[in-house]
Amino acid sequence: MEFLHDSPEDRSLQVMGQGVAAGEEVSNKQIIFREFAEGIPKESDMAVKSAQLKLKVPEGRPMAVLVRNLYLSCDPFMRLRMGPQMECCFPPFERGLPLVGFGVVQIVDSTHLDFEEGELLWGLTTWEEFSLLAEPFTDAYSLFKIKDLDLPLSYHIGLLGMPGLSAYIGFYEICSPKKGEYVFVSAAAGAIGHLVGQFAKLMGCYVVGSAGSKEKVDLLKNKLGFDDAFNHNDEVDFDAALKRRFPEGIDIYFDNVGGDMLDAVLLNMRLHGRIAMSGMVSQYNLEQHQGLRNLFCAVTRRVRMEGFMIADYFDRYPEFYEEMRRYLKEGKIVYVEDVVHGIEGAPAALIGLLTGQNVGKRVVAVAPDLIDVKRV
Amino acid sequence: MEFLHDSPEDRSLQVMGQGVAAGEEVSNKQIIFREFAEGIPKESDMAVKSAQLKLKVPEGRPMAVLVRNLYLSCDPFMRLRMGPQMECCFPPFERGLPLVGFGVVQIVDSTHLDFEEGELLWGLTTWEEFSLLAEPFTDAYSLFKIKDLDLPLSYHIGLLGMPGLSAYIGFYEICSPKKGEYVFVSAAAGAIGHLVGQFAKLMGCYVVGSAGSKEKVDLLKNKLGFDDAFNHNDEVDFDAALKRRFPEGIDIYFDNVGGDMLDAVLLNMRLHGRIAMSGMVSQYNLEQHQGLRNLFCAVTRRVRMEGFMIADYFDRYPEFYEEMRRYLKEGKIVYVEDVVHGIEGAPAALIGLLTGQNVGKRVVAVAPDLIDVKRV
Numbered sequence: 001m002e003f004l005h006d007s008p009e010d011r012s013l014q015v016m017g018q019g020v021a022a023g024e025e026v027s028n029k030q031i032i033f034r035e036f037a038e039g040i041p042k043e044s045d046m047a048v049k050s051a052q053l054k055l056k057v058p059e060g061r062p063m064a065v066l067v068r069n070l071y072l073s074c075d076p077f078m079r080l081r082m083g084p085q086m087e088c089c090f091p092p093f094e095r096g097l098p099l100v101g102f103g104v105v106q107i108v109d110s111t112h113l114d115f116e117e118g119e120l121l122w123g124l125t126t127w128e129e130f131s132l133l134a135e136p137f138t139d140a141y142s143l144f145k146i147k148d149l150d151l152p153l154s155y156h157i158g159l160l161g162m163p164g165l166s167a168y169i170g171f172y173e174i175c176s177p178k179k180g181e182y183v184f185v186s187a188a189a190g191a192i193g194h195l196v197g198q199f200a201k202l203m204g205c206y207v208v209g210s211a212g213s214k215e216k217v218d219l220l221k222n223k224l225g226f227d228d229a230f231n232h233n234d235e236v237d238f239d240a241a242l243k244r245r246f247p248e249g250i251d252i253y254f255d256n257v258g259g260d261m262l263d264a265v266l267l268n269m270r271l272h273g274r275i276a277m278s279g280m281v282s283q284y285n286l287e288q289h290q291g292l293r294n295l296f297c298a299v300t301r302r303v304r305m306e307g308f309m310i311a312d313y314f315d316r317y318p319e320f321y322e323e324m325r326r327y328l329k330e331g332k333i334v335y336v337e338d339v340v341h342g343i344e345g346a347p348a349a350l351i352g353l354l355t356g357q358n359v360g361k362r363v364v365a366v367a368p369d370l371i372d373v374k375r376v
Numbered sequence: 377m378e379f380l381h382d383s384p385e386d387r388s389l390q391v392m393g394q395g396v397a398a399g400e401e402v403s404n405k406q407i408i409f410r411e412f413a414e415g416i417p418k419e420s421d422m423a424v425k426s427a428q429l430k431l432k433v434p435e436g437r438p439m440a441v442l443v444r445n446l447y448l449s450c451d452p453f454m455r456l457r458m459g460p461q462m463e464c465c466f467p468p469f470e471r472g473l474p475l476v477g478f479g480v481v482q483i484v485d486s487t488h489l490d491f492e493e494g495e496l497l498w499g500l501t502t503w504e505e506f507s508l509l510a511e512p513f514t515d516a517y518s519l520f521k522i523k524d525l526d527l528p529l530s531y532h533i534g535l536l537g538m539p540g541l542s543a544y545i546g547f548y549e550i551c552s553p554k555k556g557e558y559v560f561v562s563a564a565a566g567a568i569g570h571l572v573g574q575f576a577k578l579m580g581c582y583v584v585g586s587a588g589s590k591e592k593v594d595l596l597k598n599k600l601g602f603d604d605a606f607n608h609n610d611e612v613d614f615d616a617a618l619k620r621r622f623p624e625g626i627d628i629y630f631d632n633v634g635g636d637m638l639d640a641v642l643l644n645m646r647l648h649g650r651i652a653m654s655g656m657v658s659q660y661n662l663e664q665h666q667g668l669r670n671l672f673c674a675v676t677r678r679v680r681m682e683g684f685m686i687a688d689y690f691d692r693y694p695e696f697y698e699e700m701r702r703y704l705k706e707g708k709i710v711y712v713e714d715v716v717h718g719i720e721g722a723p724a725a726l727i728g729l730l731t732g733q734n735v736g737k738r739v740v741a742v743a744p745d746l747i748d749v750k751r752v
Contacts, residue, residue, distance in 0.1 A: 087643050088673035258672065267463050272688075277675045291667015296634065297464035299653045299683035307675035312648075 020055060020068060022109040022117060028053040030128035031346050033093040037082040040285045040355060045082065046099070046347040053130055057111045064134035065112050065143075067105035069125055072346060073157035074353040074362040075101060075191070076256075079284040099127040099350075102157045103366075104146070120146040122156035127346060129366060144317070151328065152337075158361035159335045160324055163191035165310045166278055168320050171199045173313075174276040174306050175252045179204035182246055184265060186232075187256035189216035189336070191361035192278060194224055196254045198333045201225045205252070208245045210261065212356040219359060224334055238264035249273075257282040259290040266294035266303070275305040285354060336360025396431060396444060398485040398493060404429040406504035407722050409469040413458040416661045416731060421458065422475070422723040429506055433487045440510035441488050441519075443481035445501055448722060449533035450729040450738040451477060451567070452632075455660040475503040475726075478533045479742075480522070496522040498532035503722060505742060520693070527704065528713075534737035535711045536700055539567035541686045542654055544696050547575045549689075550652040550682050551628045555580035558622055560641060562608075563632035565592035565712070567737035568654060570600055572630045574709045577601045581628070584621045586637065588732040595735060600710055614640035625649075633658040635666040642670035642679070651681040661730060712736025 020026065032047045057064045078101055080086070081093045093099055103125035107115050112135070115121070123143035125131045137143055146156055158164060170192070171177060183200040187193045188209025197220065200207040209220045209229040220229035228245050235241040238261050242250070249270035255262050258280025265275070275298075283289045298305060327333045338358045340349040346364045353362045396402065408423045433440045454477055456462070457469045469475055479501035483491050488511070491497070499519035501507045513519055522532055534540060546568070547553060559576040563569045564585025573596065576583040585596045585605040596605035604621050611617040614637050618626070625646035631638050634656025641651070651674075659665045674681060703709045714734045716725040722740045729738045 088670070088676045090676070262671075269464075277671070279675060280672050283672065289669045289672060291669050292671055293665045293667050294464070295638075295653070295668055296656050296659065296665060297683075298681065299655060300464045300466070300685065302683050302685055302688060304680065304682045305674065306680045307673075307678050309676065309678055312678060 020108060022055055022066075024055045026053055026055060026130065027051075028128055028130045029343050030098045030126075031343065033082070033095055033097060033099050035095065036084050036092065037079070037285075038287070041079065041082055041351050043347045043351065046350075048344050048347070055108045055130060057109050057132065061111060061132075061134060063112050064110075064132060065107050065115050066109040066130060066132050067107050067121070067125065068130055068367060069103045069105050069128065069343075070120075070365075070367045071104040071154045071157055072125070072127055072343070072364040072366055073102035073161070074340075074346075074350045074358070074364065075162065076279055076281040076284060076353065078350060079281075079354050097126075098131075100124060101127060102162055103131075104153045104156050105131065105133075105143075115143070115145075120149075120153065122146060122161055127343070129343060142314070148325070151325070154337060154339070154363050154365070155335065157363060158191055158337060159195065159328070159333075160321060162310055163361055164195060164324055165313060165317065165320055166308075167192045167195035167199060168323070169310060169313045169316065170254060170276040170278050170308060171196050171252075174308050175254060175274045177203050177205060177252055181205045181251035182248060182270070183207045183252045183254070184242070184246065184250045185209045185254045185256070186261050187211065187281060188220055188226065188229060189359050190256060190281075191358075193254070193256055194220070194336055194360055195333065197226050198224055200252070201227075202327075202332060210241075210257075216359055219336070224336075232261065239267050242268045252276075254278060255280070259283050259292075263290070263292045263294050266292070266297040269297060269301045269303045271301050273301060273303045275303060277305060277307040281354070338362045340364045342366070396484060398431055398442075400431045402429055402431060402506065403427075404504055404506045405719050406474045406502075407719065409458070409471055409473060409475050411471065412460050412468065413455070413661075414663070417455065417458055417727050419723045419727065422726075424720050424723070431484045431506060433485050433508065437487060437508075437510060439488050440486075440508060441483050441491050442485040442506060442508050443483050443497070443501065444506055445479045445481050445504065445719075445742045446496075447480040447530045447533055448501070448503055448719070448740040448742055449478035449537070450716075450722075450726045450734070450740065451538070452655055452657040452660060452730065454726060455657075455730050473502075474507075476500060477503060478538055479507075480529045480532050481507065481509075481519075491519070491521075496525075496529065498522060498537055503719070505719060518690070524701070527701070530713060530715070530739050530741070531711065533739060534567055534713060535571065535704070535709075536697060538686055539737055540571060540700055541689060541693065541696055542684075543568045543571035543575060544699070545686060545689045545692065546630060546652040546654050546684060547572045547628075550684050551630060551650045553579050553581060553628055557581045557627035558624060558646070559583045559628040559630070560618070560622065560626045561585045561630045561632070562637050563587065563655075563657060564596055564602065564605060565735055566632060566657075567734075569630070569632050570596070570712055570736055571709065573602050574600055576628070577603075578703075578708060586617075592735055595712070600712075608637065615643050618644045628652075630654060631656070635659050635668075639666070639668045639670050642668070642673040645673060645677045645679045647677055649677060649679045651679060653681060653683040657730070714738040716740045718742070 035045045037045045104122045107119045121143040183205040185193045185196045189211040197207045209226045210232045217229045220226040253265045253275045259282040343366045411421045413421045480498045483495045497519040559581040561569045561572045565587040573583045585602045586608045593605045596602040629641045629651045635658040714736050719742045
């Protein structure tokens, strides 16, 4: 973990120490997707390559931007694109091309009417130092302009981006929380989980998190205000582990992991409980997903289980953004980032995320001349 | 199947050919729960016994009624009470005592301020010819007065009772249906399913049902207006069976069976689909429930899955009751009953229900002097 901010006031960002100029010829390092992963992805499933690139949108490409990638985001869902096509799932990455993920980018050259050189954006980009992005932008996710520069740029792929909006919509909308309810969050030290737990505390809930190491459990209990937390690797019986922490049962489960933990939670739901199904990272490295045997509990306990994706909620982004800024300014939430430096480290950073090595939001800082004065 | 009404107008009921009198001494046949069932229940798990009974609420029992059971209801959830206690589940029947289930009863004697001799009620009762029922009534289900006698009494444990209300709430509330949506119903020839399919047709949906015999499939397609139906016993690959019938996918799944069918449906849900989890009868005879491996589809497809029980919706009963009466009077729905005569046949009737032998709502007509003139 690179740093942990207890309050946002002590930080500011000075963007772009040295720039690059449109038209310049550069060497462009890329993270190429080579092979479908089996089980936990290996570094050899990806390759770091360099290619010469002229920083100019090619002739005859209207509505396109050539961007410099400043930060790339490591997200669990990317694993789903590293295997062969599965039913209900995202299309695989194309072998031989760079991986695709969220990033913070700066425009170097543009033929797009909405974007100008120098502008900072966040959205889906490709895993390389410089990307050519053209309409229609990938996967129906737009590129969003970053307007306020008083918060770190990288926050836009974390707290102020997909994970933040997932936590916000997932908790406040999908979970329909009420003060005093019992809330359980899995992958609670992850990008989404550590925010959900804090939102739940702000709402006056009792919050327990599960995570995969003592370090993470300590963070949850001592820095993030969780009422309790446990290391799932220390527990052989998730049902018993939950019953000890929730003798009254669970009203809300924010599920980031699926599998056996979800199955155990089902045994512990209270009447009219809600389960927000945000992701199932425990299953992504498996050839076949674990079977859930306790779904009948959702009938007798009248539980609502709901899958959601933020693509459906971008209309809520402005409201969410203002709320997050306010939370940060008022010191109401702590945002944890886990920064890896240099694009060469991106494959290992992503694999580490998929094996639970990250604490908080894992990002790759790509541009070496990017200076965040309070971070250096 | 005893009879199938295409419209309700051709029927009327003459209650109680010969009555019994309070204080009379009678022989009371009972269906005693003997042993926890393993797998499909056997008749020997139950016993038919007779005991002498004075038709009088015993001294010192206020707020009690002694009732004659006219109809007893065979419902899949009863299987859950025939095994040892499972987590999230109803308590087992007490061994040595009669089974408990819904019934239509007539009061023979009462010390209850709300109920008078001769009144007809429906609610939870015990599987015997005469029952002593006392406050607090079992399982938080009240006894409800039957006011209108222009419909068959037995309808109050079917169309106008728990199965009807389950279909009504489950479809109209939990499924949030819209005109033109693609609806799939399992156990579609059962008490709940055959109503759900008709509600969906009234709403202007495209409706497919699954059932366990050719006879049932024919009923769904030819008498109940389903757009299509299939015999799940003829299909080795439920996913393929669903893809053939729903090339565009499923918006609404009304789940009465759980297990492999639910798992296959998950592969075929459309974006923002809804699954009402009403029951999981395919699992009730199993020692361990089948594992569901496709729940992740509910994340990417943003599916809402919701368990419900009508105990939470009795405040909606008056509205529901009026609506059902209107549907019947206007000939908008067909209600299918499957009547077994005589309490001695109740164990076999229940076992038959649990192995899918019923068509429509299975009820046991208990009182031999009960005359429904249009039925004889």
